[in-house]
Amino acid sequence: MDRRPPALELRGVSKQYGPVTALSSVDLRLERHEVLGLIGENGAGKSTLISVINGTVSPSEGQLLAGGNIVSPGSPADAARAGIATVFQEQGLVASLPVFENILLGREAGFSRGGVLSRKAMARFAADVLNELGIAIDPFAITGSLAFGERQLVEIAKAFALGRIYPVEPVILLDEPTSALSDAETQILFNSIRRWRGKASIILVSHRLSDVFAVCDRVAALKDGTVNGTWPVSEVTADTLHEAIVGRPRSAGYYKESEQREDFGEIVLEVRDLVVPGQIEGVSLTVRAGEILGVAGVLGSGKTALGHAITGAVAGKGEIAVDGRRLRPGSRAAALAADVGSVPAERNSAGVIGMHSVEWNLTLPSLKSFRRGRWPVLSAKKQAGVTDDWIRRLRVRTPNRAIQIRNLSGGNAQKVVFAKWLARGIRLFVLDDPGRGLDVGAKEEIYALLRKLAREGVAIVLISDNLPEIIGLSNRILTLRAGKISAELAAPAHDKPAETAVVTHMV
Ligand SMILES: Nc1ncnc2c1ncn2[C@@H]1O[C@H](COP(=O)(O)OP(=O)(O)OP(=O)(O)O)[C@@H](O)[C@H]1O
Ligand SMILES: [Mg+2]
Structure with a gap:
């Protein structure tokens, strides 16, 4: 039997922010080589817990032990020496630097020979890490030029790289890594996690229960800053976890199909022959008042660019009209004047x-x-x-x-x-992955709100990677492939297409 102490142990950890109790007497163990899922409502304290472990937040009370040794509270350097590496919920990469420098940011010291920094050695090391993780990104690419999901993979590589630099077994903390990843990228991450089993101990924060079932050994639920329960994943059901997060059982009709409108008003959005060089090659569509149009496609299909063009974040060629009035290409102000609202994929940089x-x-x-x-x-x-x-x-x-x-x-x-x-x-609502980062209860509330907006005559464009969400919510689904519409599927409430029927047109 392995008598070595657990990878991490939290003893009575609490954190107050003024009147807000973010964590309250948390006791939690991360066993060696375990993948522990951490779930809970928005605001339950998951990110705070991660920050206490990596030293970026000092707990108000309690202790953290790594491998049986006390880690000084609030010391990121001490945490790093204990092998603790983090992938943050908000991206922390420097956009102007090449990928390999971001991967080794703050760890350059190990690559200097006689006081001279060997960028070549750094690049080689980073290329090795990317390779090992199966991430096909050029280490010399400028980070800011990468897609959002690719930048997330760089963050992940950065965390895994730490495990190779310090002579300790890494403890990797992943705070909602999959919410910014496409399905294909999520698979890359999960394969990396599986490959690192037996070499690292991992905490994975996620709002997707499917992530927990895919890669975790054990799962812990936080509720209002306390641990609400832990279960071996093999012995727990999605319904139990749902209830542990939200505090009530999952309701039938998550996507409120019974409230789906089947009759629409006048045309609100008309897109004609839209071209965004390198991303969209001639897309035409219309959306009517009260209609929810789903847009599905893999990474690089052009679906995010479509949202950007409609909301004026990028200028395309062709015509975009709202209520019959043409919008000036690339003008957010024009879109706003036409009452176009948007929830962009890049929420932290463009949303608030x-x-x-x-x-x-x-x-x-x-x-x-x-x-x-x-x-x-x-x-x-x-x-x-x-x-x-x-x-x-x-x-x-x-x-x-x-x-x-x-x-x-x-x-x-x-x-x-x-x-x-x-x-x-608003008149038109353009949403790119609206469920991202929301807990299962909050998602349900947002879905109900979208139904209500549709009833009030708002036209909705729903871009998403989440197929059940697109199918459940939309009246009609367009699939994009390589910048063009590859299919249009009807999705009335009584006759929803199967996921496979949608996927066929995406790949
Ligand atoms: N710097 C801060 N100042 C004040 N309050 C804070 C601060 N950081 C976090 N909080 C509060 O602590 C609570 C827990 O936040 P935390 O970010 O840990 O939640 P979370 O479980 O990660 O939620 P989510 O799923 O939305 O990411 C929240 O009520 C939040 O508002
Ligand atoms: Mg969080």
């Missing part, structure tokens, strides 16, 4: 501004409506009222409306991205 308050972020698109009469004086009281109303309706977990949004948990910040459009009133 972290330094600003919840209220500022939530009311930004609707500032005009807070004018007092003809005067450009904002009605602060009204603005505050609207903010509080949406915080309540979407159950955004925040102490108040004035707090900087970067202090909110990832999923709660995302709810604010939704709320800012709902508060404003």
Whole structure:
């Protein structure tokens, strides 16, 4: 029997942020070579727990032991020496640097010979790590030029690289790595995790129960900052975990098919012969008031670029019209003037501004409506009222409306991205992977809201990697392949297409 101490042990760990209790007396063990899933609602304390372990946050109380030794609290350097490496929920790569420098950022010291940094040795090392993980990314590519999912893979390579630098068995902490990955990229990650079994101990935070069942040995649920239960994965069901996260059983009709409209109003969005060089090669489509159009496709199919073009984030050739009025290509202002709302895939960079308050972020698109009469004086009281109303309706977990949004948990910040459009009133809603980072309960609330918007006559374009979500929510599904529409499938509530029927047209 292995008598060596567990890879990690947390004893009575608590963390207070002013009045907010993020963690409360957490006792948790990560056994050696174990893959432990960590699940829980938005704001349950998962990221805080990860940050306590990697030393970026000091606990208010309690102790952390790695391999039986006490790790000094709040010391990232001590944690790194103990082999602890993290893939953060928000990406922390330097966009202007090549991939290999990001992988070895802060670890360059090991690559200097006689005081001279060997970039060649660094690049070779990084190439080896990428190779070992099966990640086909050029180590010399400039990080900022990579797609979002590819950058996430670089983050992962960076964490695994640490395990080769320090002469200790690595403890790898992955905070929602799969929420930014496509299905294919998720498989690359899972294969890496399987390959590292027996060489590393891993904690994987995820809102996808399928991730837990795919690679974890054991799973722990957090609820309101405390451990709500742990189970061996082989002995637990999805329903049990769902209930441990949300506190109530999973309801039937997750996607509210019974509330799906089958009759639509006038054409709201018309796209004709859209071309975005290298990404979209001639796409035409229409969406009517009250209709949910799903757009499916693999990475590189052009689906994210389609959303960008419609919302004015990139300029395409061809025609995009909302309510019969042509939008100026590449103009976010024009899209906003036409009442186009968007939840972009790059949520942290394009969805919210972290330094600003919840209220500022939530009311930004609707500032005009807070004018007092003809005067450009904002009605602060009204603005505050609207903010509080949406915080309540979407159950955004925040102490108040004035707090900087970067202090909110990832999923709660995302709810604010939704709320800012709902508060404003929109004609067309373009969503790229709207369920990303939301816990299973919050997802259900968002789906219900999309149904309600459709009933009110909003046209919705739903771009997603999540096939059950696309099939469940959409009236009609377009599949994209290499920048072109490869198929159009009807998806009425009583006759939803099978996943395989959609996938066939994606690959
Ligand atoms: N720096 C901070 N200042 C104030 N409150 C904070 C800070 N960081 C986290 N919190 C609060 O602590 C609680 C736990 O947040 P945490 O980010 O750990 O949640 P989470 O489980 O990771 O959620 P998600 O699934 O949304 O990522 C939340 O209520 C959050 O608002
Ligand atoms: Mg988190």
